[in-house]
Amino acid sequence: MGMPGSLGKCKLSTSIQASFGVPDDPDYVFDISANMDNSIMAVSLSTNAIKLYAPATGQYLGDCLGHTKTISDISYVDAGSPHILCSSSADGTVRAWDVRLRQEVATLRTANQEFWSFDIGGSTQNLVAAGANAAMICWDRRTNRQVAMLNECHTEAVTQVRFHPNKKEKLVSASVDGLMCVFDTKGDINDDEGMDSVMSVGTSVAKIGFYGKNCERLWCQTHIETLSSWNLEEAIMEADFSEMRAHASCNWSFSPVEYLIRCCYVAAFDTIWLLAGTQEGTIGYFPLHIPTPNTGTSVPAVGPASAVLTGGHNGVVRSVWSPPDSARESGATLEGLFCWTGGEDGRLCSWTEDNYAHERSTAWVSSGLVAKKAARPKRRHTPY
Secondary structure (H helix, E strand, C coil): CCCCCCCEECEEEEEEECCCEECCEECCEEEEEECCCCCCEEEEECCCEEEEECCCCCCEEEEEECCCCCEEEEEECCCCCCCEEEEEECCCEEEEEECCCCEEEEEEECCCCCCCEEEEECCCCCEEEEECCCCEEEEECCCCEEEEEECCCCCCCEEEEEECCCCCCEEEEEECCCEEEEEECCCCCCCCCCEEEEEECCCCEEEEEEECCCCCEEEEEECCCCEEEEECCCCEEEEEECCHHHHHHCCCCCCCCCEEEEEEEECCCCEEEEEEECCCCCEEEEEEECCCCCCCCCCCEECCCCEEECCCCCCCEEEEECCCHHHHHHCHHHCCEEEEEEECCCEEEEEECCCCCCCEEECCCCHHHCCCCCCCCCCCCCCC
16 A cells, blocks of 8 residues: 555556446445455445455456345455355344355354344454344354343444454444443353443444554444544543544545545554545545554644545445555555445446556446345445
8 A cells, every 4th residue: 555645546447337226226335355365355235145256357256145134244254264254134144155155154143133243253263243233142153152142231233343353352342322342252251241341432333443553442433424533441532533524525636525434554554544435436545643642643633635546436435445465565466456446336446556557347247136125225324
Protein backbone atom coordinates (compact mmCIF):
# COMPACT_ATOMS: atom_id res chain seq x y z
CA MET A 1 0.00 0.00 0.00
CA GLY A 2 1.68 3.14 -1.25
CA MET A 3 0.65 5.30 1.68
CA PRO A 4 0.99 7.58 3.58
CA GLY A 5 2.09 10.52 1.51
CA SER A 6 0.72 12.32 -1.53
CA LEU A 7 -2.47 11.31 -3.27
CA GLY A 8 -2.22 7.75 -4.55
CA LYS A 9 -3.12 7.11 -8.19
CA CYS A 10 -4.97 3.81 -8.11
CA LYS A 11 -6.17 2.56 -11.46
CA LEU A 12 -9.20 0.44 -12.23
CA SER A 13 -7.92 -2.92 -13.43
CA THR A 14 -10.90 -5.28 -13.56
CA SER A 15 -14.65 -4.69 -13.56
CA ILE A 16 -16.97 -7.67 -13.07
CA GLN A 17 -20.75 -7.63 -12.97
CA ALA A 18 -21.06 -10.19 -10.18
CA SER A 19 -24.85 -10.11 -10.07
CA PHE A 20 -27.54 -8.34 -12.04
CA GLY A 21 -31.09 -7.99 -10.66
CA VAL A 22 -33.15 -5.42 -12.53
CA PRO A 23 -31.96 -1.98 -13.67
CA ASP A 24 -33.79 -0.02 -10.96
CA ASP A 25 -33.10 -2.55 -8.19
CA PRO A 26 -29.74 -4.30 -8.73
CA ASP A 27 -28.44 -7.11 -6.56
CA TYR A 28 -25.83 -6.07 -4.00
CA VAL A 29 -22.31 -7.21 -3.28
CA PHE A 30 -22.12 -7.39 0.52
CA ASP A 31 -18.73 -8.66 1.69
CA ILE A 32 -15.41 -9.80 0.24
CA SER A 33 -12.94 -12.18 1.90
CA ALA A 34 -9.91 -14.13 0.65
CA ASN A 35 -8.05 -17.10 2.10
CA MET A 36 -4.54 -16.82 3.52
CA ASP A 37 -2.73 -17.80 0.31
CA ASN A 38 -4.92 -15.40 -1.73
CA SER A 39 -5.94 -18.14 -4.15
CA ILE A 40 -9.72 -17.93 -3.68
CA MET A 41 -11.81 -14.84 -2.97
CA ALA A 42 -15.34 -15.24 -1.61
CA VAL A 43 -18.05 -12.66 -2.33
CA SER A 44 -21.44 -12.62 -0.60
CA LEU A 45 -24.44 -11.31 -2.53
CA SER A 46 -27.93 -10.10 -1.71
CA THR A 47 -29.24 -13.16 -3.58
CA ASN A 48 -28.18 -15.21 -0.49
CA ALA A 49 -25.36 -16.78 -2.51
CA ILE A 50 -21.58 -16.78 -2.23
CA LYS A 51 -19.51 -16.54 -5.41
CA LEU A 52 -15.85 -17.52 -5.69
CA TYR A 53 -13.17 -15.77 -7.75
CA ALA A 54 -9.41 -15.78 -8.25
CA PRO A 55 -8.15 -12.51 -6.69
CA ALA A 56 -5.27 -12.14 -9.17
CA THR A 57 -7.40 -12.36 -12.32
CA GLY A 58 -11.06 -12.09 -11.35
CA GLN A 59 -11.79 -15.49 -12.90
CA TYR A 60 -15.08 -16.96 -11.71
CA LEU A 61 -14.54 -20.28 -9.89
CA GLY A 62 -18.05 -21.29 -8.83
CA ASP A 63 -20.57 -20.59 -6.09
CA CYS A 64 -21.73 -21.84 -2.70
CA LEU A 65 -25.52 -22.05 -2.38
CA GLY A 66 -27.55 -22.91 0.70
CA HIS A 67 -28.42 -19.83 2.76
CA THR A 68 -32.08 -18.86 2.56
CA LYS A 69 -31.83 -15.34 4.02
CA THR A 70 -29.37 -12.44 4.02
CA ILE A 71 -25.72 -13.42 4.50
CA SER A 72 -24.35 -11.23 7.27
CA ASP A 73 -20.67 -12.21 7.50
CA ILE A 74 -18.08 -14.32 5.64
CA SER A 75 -14.57 -15.32 6.64
CA TYR A 76 -12.00 -18.05 6.07
CA VAL A 77 -11.31 -20.17 9.15
CA ASP A 78 -7.52 -19.94 9.52
CA ALA A 79 -4.21 -20.47 7.76
CA GLY A 80 -4.30 -24.18 8.57
CA SER A 81 -7.58 -24.61 6.68
CA PRO A 82 -7.18 -22.43 3.57
CA HIS A 83 -10.09 -24.09 1.76
CA ILE A 84 -12.68 -23.75 4.54
CA LEU A 85 -14.91 -20.68 4.29
CA CYS A 86 -17.51 -19.86 6.94
CA SER A 87 -20.59 -17.68 6.69
CA SER A 88 -23.40 -16.48 8.96
CA SER A 89 -26.92 -15.54 7.95
CA ALA A 90 -30.26 -14.22 9.07
CA ASP A 91 -31.55 -17.74 8.37
CA GLY A 92 -30.15 -18.71 11.80
CA THR A 93 -27.14 -20.70 10.62
CA VAL A 94 -23.37 -20.48 10.58
CA ARG A 95 -22.14 -22.69 7.74
CA ALA A 96 -18.75 -24.03 6.72
CA TRP A 97 -17.94 -24.58 3.03
CA ASP A 98 -15.16 -26.46 1.27
CA VAL A 99 -14.44 -24.02 -1.54
CA ARG A 100 -12.56 -26.66 -3.54
CA LEU A 101 -15.75 -28.71 -3.81
CA ARG A 102 -18.11 -25.72 -3.41
CA GLN A 103 -20.06 -27.80 -0.89
CA GLU A 104 -21.36 -27.20 2.62
CA VAL A 105 -19.45 -29.37 5.11
CA ALA A 106 -20.85 -28.26 8.49
CA THR A 107 -23.78 -26.27 9.89
CA LEU A 108 -24.35 -24.65 13.27
CA ARG A 109 -27.97 -23.85 13.89
CA THR A 110 -30.07 -22.34 16.67
CA ALA A 111 -33.85 -22.03 16.61
CA ASN A 112 -35.56 -18.63 16.60
CA GLN A 113 -32.38 -16.61 16.08
CA GLU A 114 -30.96 -14.52 13.27
CA PHE A 115 -27.18 -14.19 13.06
CA TRP A 116 -25.60 -10.82 12.22
CA SER A 117 -21.94 -11.65 12.69
CA PHE A 118 -19.59 -14.47 13.67
CA ASP A 119 -15.93 -15.14 14.41
CA ILE A 120 -13.67 -18.06 15.25
CA GLY A 121 -11.13 -17.93 18.08
CA GLY A 122 -10.77 -18.93 21.68
CA SER A 123 -7.59 -20.08 23.43
CA THR A 124 -7.47 -23.21 21.23
CA GLN A 125 -8.93 -21.58 18.09
CA ASN A 126 -11.90 -23.93 18.30
CA LEU A 127 -14.60 -21.56 19.53
CA VAL A 128 -17.25 -20.19 17.20
CA ALA A 129 -19.14 -17.11 18.40
CA ALA A 130 -22.15 -15.60 16.65
CA GLY A 131 -24.09 -12.41 17.30
CA ALA A 132 -27.85 -12.99 17.40
CA ASN A 133 -31.03 -11.01 18.10
CA ALA A 134 -30.05 -10.00 21.64
CA ALA A 135 -27.47 -12.61 22.53
CA MET A 136 -24.18 -14.25 21.69
CA ILE A 137 -24.05 -17.97 21.06
CA CYS A 138 -20.87 -20.05 21.24
CA TRP A 139 -20.07 -23.53 19.91
CA ASP A 140 -17.11 -25.88 20.00
CA ARG A 141 -16.36 -26.35 16.30
CA ARG A 142 -14.70 -29.71 16.91
CA THR A 143 -18.00 -31.20 18.08
CA ASN A 144 -20.53 -28.60 16.79
CA ARG A 145 -21.87 -28.55 20.35
CA GLN A 146 -23.30 -25.32 21.76
CA VAL A 147 -21.31 -24.37 24.85
CA ALA A 148 -22.78 -21.01 25.84
CA MET A 149 -25.54 -18.48 25.27
CA LEU A 150 -24.84 -14.99 26.58
CA ASN A 151 -28.19 -13.22 26.70
CA GLU A 152 -27.82 -10.70 29.53
CA CYS A 153 -25.09 -8.46 28.12
CA HIS A 154 -27.08 -6.89 25.27
CA THR A 155 -30.71 -5.89 24.86
CA GLU A 156 -30.78 -5.57 21.07
CA ALA A 157 -29.21 -7.23 18.01
CA VAL A 158 -25.51 -8.06 18.35
CA THR A 159 -24.10 -6.67 15.12
CA GLN A 160 -20.44 -7.64 15.59
CA VAL A 161 -18.45 -10.32 17.43
CA ARG A 162 -14.66 -10.36 17.09
CA PHE A 163 -11.93 -12.34 18.85
CA HIS A 164 -8.75 -10.43 19.66
CA PRO A 165 -6.06 -11.24 17.04
CA ASN A 166 -3.34 -11.78 19.66
CA LYS A 167 -5.26 -12.68 22.81
CA LYS A 168 -7.49 -15.31 21.25
CA GLU A 169 -9.47 -15.91 24.44
CA LYS A 170 -10.74 -12.29 24.44
CA LEU A 171 -14.06 -11.75 22.64
CA VAL A 172 -15.54 -8.32 21.89
CA SER A 173 -19.21 -7.83 21.04
CA ALA A 174 -21.04 -4.76 19.75
CA SER A 175 -24.74 -4.10 19.51
CA VAL A 176 -27.58 -1.89 18.36
CA ASP A 177 -28.01 -1.07 22.06
CA GLY A 178 -24.83 1.06 21.85
CA LEU A 179 -22.64 -1.16 24.03
CA MET A 180 -19.36 -2.96 23.36
CA CYS A 181 -18.56 -5.79 25.77
CA VAL A 182 -15.29 -7.64 26.35
CA PHE A 183 -15.40 -11.27 27.50
CA ASP A 184 -12.81 -13.77 28.62
CA THR A 185 -13.72 -17.15 27.10
CA LYS A 186 -11.31 -19.24 29.17
CA GLY A 187 -13.16 -21.79 31.29
CA ASP A 188 -16.91 -21.46 31.63
CA ILE A 189 -18.38 -18.77 29.41
CA ASN A 190 -21.11 -16.76 31.12
CA ASP A 191 -22.49 -13.23 31.41
CA ASP A 192 -21.20 -12.55 34.94
CA GLU A 193 -17.80 -14.05 35.60
CA GLY A 194 -16.63 -13.91 31.99
CA MET A 195 -17.25 -10.20 31.34
CA ASP A 196 -14.13 -8.02 31.58
CA SER A 197 -15.49 -4.61 30.65
CA VAL A 198 -18.33 -2.66 29.03
CA MET A 199 -17.93 0.42 26.83
CA SER A 200 -20.90 2.66 26.08
CA VAL A 201 -20.80 4.21 22.61
CA GLY A 202 -24.19 5.90 23.00
CA THR A 203 -25.61 4.90 19.64
CA SER A 204 -26.10 1.79 17.52
CA VAL A 205 -22.78 0.13 16.60
CA ALA A 206 -22.32 -1.14 13.03
CA LYS A 207 -18.71 -2.37 12.87
CA ILE A 208 -15.66 -2.74 15.08
CA GLY A 209 -12.02 -3.67 14.46
CA PHE A 210 -8.68 -3.94 16.23
CA TYR A 211 -5.65 -1.83 15.44
CA GLY A 212 -2.30 -0.75 16.88
CA LYS A 213 1.05 -2.53 17.04
CA ASN A 214 -0.36 -4.99 19.59
CA CYS A 215 -4.02 -4.59 18.59
CA GLU A 216 -4.49 -2.70 21.83
CA ARG A 217 -7.07 -0.32 20.38
CA LEU A 218 -10.50 -0.63 18.86
CA TRP A 219 -12.17 1.43 16.16
CA CYS A 220 -15.93 1.67 16.31
CA GLN A 221 -18.22 2.67 13.42
CA THR A 222 -21.87 3.48 14.08
CA HIS A 223 -25.05 3.31 12.05
CA ILE A 224 -25.26 7.13 12.04
CA GLU A 225 -21.87 7.38 10.24
CA THR A 226 -19.75 8.40 13.22
CA LEU A 227 -16.45 6.89 14.29
CA SER A 228 -14.60 6.57 17.58
CA SER A 229 -11.37 5.05 18.87
CA TRP A 230 -11.11 3.14 22.16
CA ASN A 231 -8.31 1.97 24.42
CA LEU A 232 -9.23 -1.68 24.86
CA GLU A 233 -7.21 -2.31 28.03
CA GLU A 234 -8.58 0.72 29.87
CA ALA A 235 -12.04 0.58 28.23
CA ILE A 236 -12.04 4.32 27.52
CA MET A 237 -12.68 6.37 24.39
CA GLU A 238 -9.60 8.19 23.06
CA ALA A 239 -11.08 9.95 20.04
CA ASP A 240 -14.58 10.83 18.85
CA PHE A 241 -15.11 11.66 15.17
CA SER A 242 -18.75 12.71 15.39
CA GLU A 243 -18.59 14.78 12.19
CA MET A 244 -16.53 12.30 10.23
CA ARG A 245 -18.24 12.77 6.86
CA ALA A 246 -17.86 16.55 6.97
CA HIS A 247 -14.20 16.33 7.99
CA ALA A 248 -13.42 13.79 5.26
CA SER A 249 -15.26 15.86 2.64
CA CYS A 250 -12.96 18.79 3.38
CA ASN A 251 -9.93 16.66 2.57
CA TRP A 252 -10.52 15.93 -1.10
CA SER A 253 -11.94 17.60 -4.22
CA PHE A 254 -14.65 15.05 -5.04
CA SER A 255 -18.34 14.98 -4.07
CA PRO A 256 -19.08 15.09 -0.33
CA VAL A 257 -18.48 11.87 1.59
CA GLU A 258 -21.86 10.35 2.47
CA TYR A 259 -21.06 7.03 4.18
CA LEU A 260 -18.29 5.15 5.96
CA ILE A 261 -17.19 1.70 4.79
CA ARG A 262 -14.67 0.57 7.41
CA CYS A 263 -11.21 1.29 8.80
CA CYS A 264 -7.92 -0.19 7.62
CA TYR A 265 -4.75 -0.43 9.74
CA VAL A 266 -1.29 -0.97 8.23
CA ALA A 267 1.26 -2.02 10.85
CA ALA A 268 4.25 -1.04 8.72
CA PHE A 269 3.16 2.61 8.91
CA ASP A 270 1.40 2.32 12.29
CA THR A 271 -1.39 4.28 10.62
CA ILE A 272 -5.13 3.75 10.48
CA TRP A 273 -7.20 4.89 7.50
CA LEU A 274 -10.91 5.45 7.20
CA LEU A 275 -12.43 4.15 3.96
CA ALA A 276 -15.41 6.27 2.96
CA GLY A 277 -17.34 7.01 -0.20
CA THR A 278 -19.89 8.93 -2.24
CA GLN A 279 -23.24 7.88 -3.67
CA GLU A 280 -21.58 7.86 -7.11
CA GLY A 281 -19.13 5.16 -5.97
CA THR A 282 -15.89 7.12 -5.45
CA ILE A 283 -13.87 5.87 -2.47
CA GLY A 284 -11.22 7.64 -0.41
CA TYR A 285 -8.61 6.43 2.08
CA PHE A 286 -8.43 9.09 4.80
CA PRO A 287 -5.64 8.84 7.42
CA LEU A 288 -6.81 9.36 10.99
CA HIS A 289 -4.73 11.23 13.53
CA ILE A 290 -5.75 9.92 16.92
CA PRO A 291 -4.37 11.48 20.12
CA THR A 292 -2.40 9.01 22.25
CA PRO A 293 0.45 9.51 24.73
CA ASN A 294 2.90 8.59 21.95
CA THR A 295 1.64 10.94 19.24
CA GLY A 296 1.79 14.18 21.17
CA THR A 297 -1.46 15.38 19.57
CA SER A 298 -4.48 16.36 21.63
CA VAL A 299 -7.21 16.74 19.01
CA PRO A 300 -8.39 13.97 16.66
CA ALA A 301 -8.09 14.93 13.00
CA VAL A 302 -8.69 13.57 9.51
CA GLY A 303 -5.90 13.96 6.96
CA PRO A 304 -6.10 14.48 3.18
CA ALA A 305 -7.04 11.40 1.17
CA SER A 306 -4.00 9.18 0.61
CA ALA A 307 -5.66 7.21 -2.18
CA VAL A 308 -8.78 7.65 -4.30
CA LEU A 309 -10.63 4.96 -6.25
CA THR A 310 -12.93 6.46 -8.86
CA GLY A 311 -14.60 5.36 -12.09
CA GLY A 312 -15.34 1.77 -11.08
CA HIS A 313 -18.72 1.91 -9.32
CA ASN A 314 -21.88 3.90 -9.92
CA GLY A 315 -23.46 3.27 -6.52
CA VAL A 316 -22.69 2.83 -2.84
CA VAL A 317 -19.61 0.70 -2.15
CA ARG A 318 -20.23 -1.79 0.66
CA SER A 319 -16.94 -3.66 0.96
CA VAL A 320 -13.22 -3.27 0.32
CA TRP A 321 -10.72 -6.13 0.56
CA SER A 322 -6.96 -5.57 0.41
CA PRO A 323 -4.28 -8.28 0.34
CA PRO A 324 -2.15 -8.31 3.51
CA ASP A 325 1.33 -6.77 3.45
CA SER A 326 2.96 -10.21 3.44
CA ALA A 327 1.07 -11.11 0.25
CA ARG A 328 2.21 -7.93 -1.47
CA GLU A 329 5.82 -8.74 -0.68
CA SER A 330 5.75 -12.41 -1.71
CA GLY A 331 2.72 -12.79 -3.99
CA ALA A 332 3.98 -11.84 -7.43
CA THR A 333 0.84 -13.35 -8.95
CA LEU A 334 -1.23 -10.50 -7.48
CA GLU A 335 0.28 -8.18 -10.12
CA GLY A 336 0.38 -5.05 -7.99
CA LEU A 337 -3.19 -5.52 -6.74
CA PHE A 338 -4.21 -2.70 -4.40
CA CYS A 339 -7.71 -3.91 -3.49
CA TRP A 340 -11.05 -5.33 -4.61
CA THR A 341 -14.28 -3.41 -4.03
CA GLY A 342 -17.95 -4.44 -4.19
CA GLY A 343 -21.10 -2.41 -4.07
CA GLU A 344 -24.81 -1.88 -4.46
CA ASP A 345 -24.42 -1.77 -8.25
CA GLY A 346 -23.73 -5.54 -8.15
CA ARG A 347 -20.22 -4.87 -9.40
CA LEU A 348 -16.77 -6.08 -8.33
CA CYS A 349 -13.77 -3.92 -9.19
CA SER A 350 -10.06 -4.51 -8.73
CA TRP A 351 -7.60 -1.65 -8.41
CA THR A 352 -3.87 -1.51 -8.94
CA GLU A 353 -1.06 0.87 -8.10
CA ASP A 354 0.81 -0.08 -11.28
CA ASN A 355 0.80 2.53 -14.04
CA TYR A 356 1.03 -0.11 -16.75
CA ALA A 357 -2.12 -1.97 -15.67
CA HIS A 358 -4.81 -2.21 -18.32
CA GLU A 359 -8.52 -2.27 -17.61
CA ARG A 360 -10.48 -5.47 -18.13
CA SER A 361 -14.25 -5.86 -18.08
CA THR A 362 -15.88 -9.24 -17.58
CA ALA A 363 -19.25 -10.65 -16.58
CA TRP A 364 -18.66 -13.92 -14.77
CA VAL A 365 -22.11 -14.94 -13.57
CA SER A 366 -23.81 -18.27 -12.90
CA SER A 367 -27.37 -18.89 -14.00
CA GLY A 368 -28.34 -19.74 -10.42
CA LEU A 369 -27.74 -16.14 -9.35
CA VAL A 370 -29.84 -14.40 -11.99
CA ALA A 371 -33.08 -14.92 -10.06
CA LYS A 372 -33.61 -12.48 -7.23
CA LYS A 373 -35.13 -13.33 -3.90
CA ALA A 374 -38.66 -12.09 -3.29
CA ALA A 375 -37.85 -9.24 -0.96
CA ARG A 376 -34.83 -7.47 0.48
CA PRO A 377 -34.46 -4.72 3.07
CA LYS A 378 -33.82 -1.41 1.36
CA ARG A 379 -32.08 0.45 4.20
CA ARG A 380 -28.29 0.25 4.20
CA HIS A 381 -27.60 0.63 7.89
CA THR A 382 -29.60 -1.95 9.76
CA PRO A 383 -28.84 -5.49 10.89
CA TYR A 384 -32.40 -6.59 10.11
